[in-house]
Amino acid sequence: MTLDVPAPPTAPAPAPAPAPAQGLTARATHDGVKFLLALFVDLTGKPCAKLVPVEAADILQHEGVGFAGYAVGALGQQPSDPDVMAIPDLTSYTPLPWVREDLALVHCDPYVEGTPWPFAPRNILKAVLGSTELELFAGAEVEYFLVHRDDTGRLTPADARDTDAQPCYGARGLTRMYDHLTDVSTAMNTLGWGNYANDHEDGNGQFEQNFAYADALTTADRVITARYLISVLAERRGMTATFMPKPFADRTGSGLHLHLSLWRGGDPLFPGERDHGLSGLAHQFLAGVLEHAHALQAVLAPTVNSYKRTGAVSTRSGATWSPRQPSYGGNDRTHYVRIPEGNRIELRGADGSANPYLALAATLAAGLDGVTRDLDPGATGARTRPDLPPTLLHAVDALAADPVVSGALDAAGPGVAAYFGELKRAEFFDWHGTVGSWEHDRYLTAF
Structure with a gap:
């Protein structure tokens, strides 16, 4: 939930990662x-x-x-x-x-x-990026839990003292994980990523570590690298770092909030004179994201577990921090798209299971469709669109019916969207075919 540090509207675009002067x-x-x-x-x-x-x-x-x-x-x-x-x-x-x-x-x-x-996610993102003269820059908020798993499979926070009803930003909980968090922070800063904040999130055992925005491909690479680093460094201390969207039924889930802006030739295109300090182009882009939100969720929230997060009614802390409708507004975290400042939008639909390459490719395609069609996002704060898909199966159906988002997955070659959809349908029915404790508790002696 930490704010991404923006560049001022008049600042030049951040430089992409430079090509090395030497060979490998x-x-x-x-x-x-x-x-x-x-x-x-x-x-x-x-x-x-x-x-x-x-x-x-x-x-x-x-x-x-x-x-x-x-x-x-x-x-x-x-x-x-x-x-x-x-x-x-x-x-x-x-x-x-x-x-x-x-x-x-x-x-x-x-x-x-x-x-x-064409089925390689990095190739897909590069193909979508190459389809437009506009440049997409992105920041990503990486949320995760540090847990232990006992012999029965039960998960608990790795910090046994992390039991507060509202642990978010807790100084003591943050300090108890000091060694892990500072190792990750040091790594990010040494690599030039610009780590600027590390915090205890809203769930017991949940943390977030932020780094500066960059061009979309670099940010996607860094999300993958960050997950790898966080996981390996956690394992060294006997912990498991999980990016699973909803590891605990009664606690906040983990998002992958994406801060997005378009640029051309080093100039930012989102600042303007319309609502929330956005330009007309930014409003069109935003409208495209909202127009395709249902299909986007198959990519942004691509697991069965994802919909335990977006469908949550309440948590121990009192808030889920996950959107239920494709709405937008100002500095308001209950919306699908938040506008913290006029130089970017924050897409809050993605979760910790999202593939960052696919998420950015699909979102860029949706936004550009809004620009091409001159779409209007409607009144700020309005919640008039249908609720987001309640399950992965519903999201995959929406993906199959949406040529723009499906087309983004097929950007490097045909057949990827259909393959991805079948993969996710199989995942849903694999889960649906299992019998768990909820069914035992509810039905074992009910009849």
């Missing part, structure tokens, strides 16, 4: 790196990697490293398909001395037989 081998050798994590994610956001020794860095840079795509998971391949070759993006090179002094990470673009693989 030279850069790794200079940093004392002996191994490289060549990493990409599948459609669910699962991080996949191979550990490449520095001696093979030139091969990695020029030829990539091969993966059996079907074994990766949700990447649109069958066992008989050719290898996926992960080709590194050198601008994403990231030393990881907090994990291992001799380790670095590089994000990769998956290719198959020399062509960008």
Whole structure:
């Protein structure tokens, strides 16, 4: 829930991550790196990697490293398909001395037989970004829980003293997790991400660590890297970091709030003279996001568990902090889109399970549709649109019926939206086919 630090409306666009002056081998050798994590994610956001020794860095840079795509998971391949070759993006090179002094990470673009693989989320975002002359900049609020899981599978906050009814911003709870939080903060700042706040969130065991906004691709890479860093550093202290949207039924869930703005040639396009200090273009973009909100939720909230968060009525703290309708307003966190200041909008529909590449690609496509069609978002604060989808199944149905959001998933090649939809339908029915304690408690002796 921490505010993203904005740039003033007249400030120049933040510079994207610079391309390294040296090749991968030279850069790794200079940093004392002996191994490289060549990493990409599948459609669910699962991080996949191979550990490449520095001696093979030139091969990695020029030829990539091969993966059996079907074994990766949700990447649109069958066992008989050719290898996926992960080709590194050198601008994403990231030393990881907090994990291992001799380790670095590089994000990769998956290719198959020399062509960008259309089912790879990073390729999808790059394709959508390349479809417009406008530049999307984004900030992301990464929320997560630190938990323990006992032998029975029961989850508890990793901090046994974190029991306050309203723990948000609690100084003592924050201090008890000082070592973990400051390790993550130090890593972010050393990497130049501009960590500016770390706080205890509204749920017991829940935290948020913020970093500065950047171009959309860099921010998506950083969300994936941050999840990896947070998870590994938590494990070292015997904790599990989970980005699961709703790990506790009675506590606030974890969001991935996205702060968005459009730029052209270094100039911000959202500040203006209309409501909340926005420009006409910003209102059109906002209207497009609201118009496609139901389909967007299949991408922004892509798990069964997501709808335990957006459908929550109350929590121990008294608020859910998750939207139920596609509305917008000023500095009001009950809306789907909040406008904290006139240089950006905050999309609050995404949760901790969202794949950041897909989330940004789909949202950009929805917003640009609003610009193209000159849509009007309606009166500020109005809650006249139908409620957001109540389940993942409803969201997937909305996705299938929405050519704009489906088209964003198909931006790098056809068939991805349909594949993603079937993947998520199968997930829903897999969950629906299980029998749990709620049913035992309700039905075992009811008849």
